Amino acid sequence: MPRIDGIETTKRIRLMNKKTPIIALTAVEEDQIKDKIHEAGMNDFIIKPYDLAEFHQIVLKNLYKNII
Structure with a gap:
């Protein structure tokens, strides 16, 4: 992102919203x-290059956690 990175973006989002999963x-x-x-408040991470099955697993895991 051109002006702020994902860490700073997450910190700002977390000031307003604690529940939305951030990966x-x-x-x-x-x-x-x-x-x-x-520490920034992200729920999880995916490292590139990634496997599509891994991507799906991490996204579904975090969505499921948020529903319960």
């Missing part, structure tokens, strides 16, 4: 980004 899509290695993502 990061990143090319950064897991060990470098995992803590930052969760």
